[in-house]
Amino acid sequence: MPTEPILKVIDLQVSYYTDAGRATALAGATLSLNPVEKLGLVGESGSGKSTMALAMMRMIKPPGRIEAGQVIVDGTDLRTLSDEQMLKARLSKIAYIPQGAMNSLNPVIRIGAQMVDAIKAHDPKANKADIEERCLQSLESVDLKRSVYKMYAHELSGGMKQRVCIAISILLKPKVIICDEPTSALDVVTQRQVMETIDRIKDEIGAAIILIGHDMGLMAQFVDKVAVLYAGRLMEMSTVREMFTNPKHPYAIALINSLPSLDNKGVFQGIPGLAPSILRLPSGCPFHPRCSHVMEVCTKEIPYLKALEDGRTVACHLFSDKA
Amino acid sequence: MADLLQLKNVTKTYVRGLLSKTATTALANISLTLDDEKPTILTVAGESGSGKTTLAMLLLGFITPTSGQIFYKGQDISTLSGSDRMTFRREVQAVFQDPFAVFNPFYTVDHLLTVPIKRFGLANSKREARNLMNGALEAVGLDPNDVLGRYPHQISGGQRQRINVARALVLRPKLLVADEPVSMVDASLRASILETLRDLQKSFNVSIIYITHDLTTAYHIANSIIVLYRGSVMEAGDVDTIIKSPQHPYTKLLIDSIPWPDITRRWGETEIKAKETDYSDQTEGCKFLARCPFAFWPCKNTTPLFRLSEHQAAACFLFEEKPRIEMERLTELLPM
Numbered sequence: 001m002p003t004e005p006i007l008k009v010i011d012l013q014v015s016y017y018t019d020a021g022r023a024t025a026l027a028g029a030t031l032s033l034n035p036v037e038k039l040g041l042v043g044e045s046g047s048g049k050s051t052m053a054l055a056m057m058r059m060i061k062p063p064g065r066i067e068a069g070q071v072i073v074d075g076t077d078l079r080t081l082s083d084e085q086m087l088k089a090r091l092s093k094i095a096y097i098p099q100g101a102m103n104s105l106n107p108v109i110r111i112g113a114q115m116v117d118a119i120k121a122h123d124p125k126a127n128k129a130d131i132e133e134r135c136l137q138s139l140e141s142v143d144l145k146r147s148v149y150k151m152y153a154h155e156l157s158g159g160m161k162q163r164v165c166i167a168i169s170i171l172l173k174p175k176v177i178i179c180d181e182p183t184s185a186l187d188v189v190t191q192r193q194v195m196e197t198i199d200r201i202k203d204e205i206g207a208a209i210i211l212i213g214h215d216m217g218l219m220a221q222f223v224d225k226v227a228v229l230y231a232g233r234l235m236e237m238s239t240v241r242e243m244f245t246n247p248k249h250p251y252a253i254a255l256i257n258s259l260p261s262l263d264n265k266g267v268f269q270g271i272p273g274l275a276p277s278i279l280r281l282p283s284g285c286p287f288h289p290r291c292s293h294v295m296e297v298c299t300k301e302i303p304y305l306k307a308l309e310d311g312r313t314v315a316c317h318l319f320s321d322k323a
Numbered sequence: 324m325a326d327l328l329q330l331k332n333v334t335k336t337y338v339r340g341l342l343s344k345t346a347t348t349a350l351a352n353i354s355l356t357l358d359d360e361k362p363t364i365l366t367v368a369g370e371s372g373s374g375k376t377t378l379a380m381l382l383l384g385f386i387t388p389t390s391g392q393i394f395y396k397g398q399d400i401s402t403l404s405g406s407d408r409m410t411f412r413r414e415v416q417a418v419f420q421d422p423f424a425v426f427n428p429f430y431t432v433d434h435l436l437t438v439p440i441k442r443f444g445l446a447n448s449k450r451e452a453r454n455l456m457n458g459a460l461e462a463v464g465l466d467p468n469d470v471l472g473r474y475p476h477q478i479s480g481g482q483r484q485r486i487n488v489a490r491a492l493v494l495r496p497k498l499l500v501a502d503e504p505v506s507m508v509d510a511s512l513r514a515s516i517l518e519t520l521r522d523l524q525k526s527f528n529v530s531i532i533y534i535t536h537d538l539t540t541a542y543h544i545a546n547s548i549i550v551l552y553r554g555s556v557m558e559a560g561d562v563d564t565i566i567k568s569p570q571h572p573y574t575k576l577l578i579d580s581i582p583w584p585d586i587t588r589r590w591g592e593t594e595i596k597a598k599e600t601d602y603s604d605q606t607e608g609c610k611f612l613a614r615c616p617f618a619f620w621p622c623k624n625t626t627p628l629f630r631l632s633e634h635q636a637a638a639c640f641l642f643e644e645k646p647r648i649e650m651e652r653l654t655e656l657l658p659m
Binding site: 045158186187189190214215216217219221222241244245256259260261262269270271275 | 371513517
């Protein structure tokens with residue numbers, strides 16, 4: 001039985017107003033996610049991955065602005081909430097672990113006090129012993145010792161700090177957790193341990209995970225669905241199996257082909273050309289100058305996301321006539 | 324055979340504290356020789372804190388070893404002076420991790436290329452300098468018209484990193500120390516930068532020491548590999564052999580943890596559970612002891628290298644019955 005999606009993002013648009021004009025950092029992103037599902041959001045730097053995460057959290061700062069769209073978490077549209085309500089919703093409905101979160105721990109305050117802060121902000125009346133117990137449990141659930149509660153950030157290794165951040169993000173059992181490159185500063189062994197922790201936690205609290213990153217290897221090993229962003233547009237969304245065995249969009253194909261594998265040593269297949277600046281997007285499909293299947297229509301019309309028969313969505317003129 | 328670079332039992336210890344001194348061994352007893360005639364790509368791999376950047380700094384002469392010596396073309400680099408020092412500085416070049424930090428935002432990117440040309444007096448006229456710059460940029464796959472005259476913020480990370488390689492190339496180096504050159508570059512551009520490095524090694528006869536934590540790229544670019552953990556060599560040898568059949572428990576764990584972009588090859592197939600430990604052991608024994616699932620009593624002693632095959636050796640007592648090989652002969656294991 002298909003479950004009700006816990007997260008629905010509908011036609012989310014974000015623009016930045018700069019001196020050089022309006023830059024559309026995210027143009028109509030639409031996706032939905034079921035509980036305990038893991039979505040990978042991939043793209044090159046500047047493709048709008050982090051913008052999308054911030055927009056979902058309503059944390060876009062001027063000169064950026066959310067132009068349109070809905071972010072529905074557990075039946076509530078976050079965009080209709082007042083600022084006060086949104087403050088409450090963060091961490092309790094939707095949590096965000098930003099890039100390099102482990103460096104955001106306050107160096108002069110004990111880990112425990114920083115965790116207590118988060119609970120108090122949402123639940124000022126809770127009693128002290130209760131709060132402490134919740135924090136300790138949260139630390140234990142990310143495989144940290146209870147003694148970490150009394151430690152300072154500098155006493156912990158990178159992997160442990162990242163776990164503390166995960167522990168903070170699950171304090172209020174959010175429905176959706178957005179992790180922005182949670183392991184980019186960690187080595188592979190620690191990375192695997194941290195990802196395994198996230199996986200287990202997600203099952204325990206029944207949250208959906210959005211993993212942002214550009215490491216396709218990590219995506220292949222961790223997520224269920226992959227969404228590929230390019231120049232602020234969703235190019236393709238499909239299950240991880242389909243994405244790696246049978247990618248449809250030419251950009252997705254090039255991305256998959258550029259990955260190193262064990263079989264063909266020494267073969268490098270980069271993607272020719274450079275990602276466009278969102279201030280000077282090419283006409284039509286933003287990928288057309290680098291695309292090997294470019295057609296005349298690609299230079300004129302922007303392809304919109306189309307659903308294919310098997311539930312995948314692709315934004316490419318190659319697939320316009322079907323479905 | 325002339326040695327381009329020779330490390331003799333190099334150890335680097337950082338001492339911290341004024342009253343109670345604590346010493347951290349960043350690199351322990353490394354010996355290594357690179358041949359002048361046969362340029363190669365050697366990978367030094369390891370996680371953060373394994374001493375790989377310390378090694379880069381030592382090779383570049385930025386820091387001096389606590390004990391042991393580093394020779395460049397037969398001369399100890401800590402005693403180089405005058406013109407020899409200039410030659411060393413010119414012939415040993417570096418490409419650093421962060422393509423954003425090396426540029427001064429107030430200068431155009433030309434600055435990065437003109438300074439070394441002036442400093443080493445490589446060109447007699449402006450035109451000659453221009454030709455040198457254009458040549459180097461073209462060698463790394465950039466169109467000079469695209470990048471010259473631009474400011475760093477106007478070009479992409481991939482282009483910046485290539486300019487860094489071009490800068491090194493202008494000086495016609497013999498040895499390039501590349502410290503995580505692609506870790507901050509987008510995945511789609513990584514492939515082309517690595518390809519550039521490999522082509523340079525072939526066409527300009529440059530030896531490259533490729534320092535990384537990313538074994539996938541190491542596998543594709545290098546001939547041989549040294550795996551470091553907390554300053555000690557864990558495993559060394561031919562890159563194909565080590566990536567495809569690692570023997571040391573640490574290398575096994577490392578390779579098993581690589582997220583391969585291949586859904587048929589799952590993460591953690593070989594069940595090695597590493598313990599996460601917060602204590603830094605200062606014992607004489609194996610540095611991996613605290614995390615190793617196979618640890619047994621001999622591991623508390625200094626671990627020698629055991630030679631497993633012609634091009635593979637592991638520093639682990641699990642292979643005690645194999646012949647020992649002295650650290651000084653590490654180079655023999657590395658196919659060039």
